[in-house]
Amino acid sequence: MHPAGRTSAESTAARPADDTADLKDLRRDVDGIANLAVERGRGFVDAARLQATEYVDRRKGDAAQSVTDLARTLRDSSKTFDDKPNIKAFFDSAAEGLEQLGTSIEQRSFTDFYEDAEALARRAPVAVAVATFVTGFVVARFVKSSSVTPANVARDRYSA
Numbered sequence: 001m002h003p004a005g006r007t008s009a010e011s012t013a014a015r016p017a018d019d020t021a022d023l024k025d026l027r028r029d030v031d032g033i034a035n036l037a038v039e040r041g042r043g044f045v046d047a048a049r050l051q052a053t054e055y056v057d058r059r060k061g062d063a064a065q066s067v068t069d070l071a072r073t074l075r076d077s078s079k080t081f082d083d084k085p086n087i088k089a090f091f092d093s094a095a096e097g098l099e100q101l102g103t104s105i106e107q108r109s110f111t112d113f114y115e116d117a118e119a120l121a122r123r124a125p126v127a128v129a130v131a132t133f134v135t136g137f138v139v140a141r142f143v144k145s146s147s148v149t150p151a152n153v154a155r156d157r158y159s160a
Helices: 009-083 086-107 110-121 125-146 151-158
Strands: none
Touching: 009 086, 009 110, 009 151
8 A cells, every 4th residue: 555545556647647736836936937037137237237327427528528638639739830731730620520529428328339339330340350359469468468477576586
């Protein structure tokens, strides 16, 4: 005799129904966990996007001011070329372009910058890939040249 007073035939017949119910419960639990994970993931992405937006909005004023200051410096330096109108016009034109860029940075939102970057990536994916590669290469070279290794520290210590 099996538990609960069942015969082995009764126990075997009841088992598939129990297994199906357990499987359904398990699927429900997994679906619930998956839905919760997706909801939390969306919340995380939204929070990250909000932080990035706030950071860019705070920093864009500084960037716009830097570009405007550079334009002012360029315009001031063009005064030394008063006797050479072609060179002065070149400097003045560059300064005007930088002033427009500074104004554009100040007036645009993070979403505008993101959409422009996305459009550029779609129009010229090869150029973006090359620029990304070159930037990575330059950063890696910079990090490598500025890193302090134990061998360099020991060599510098003994050579001094």
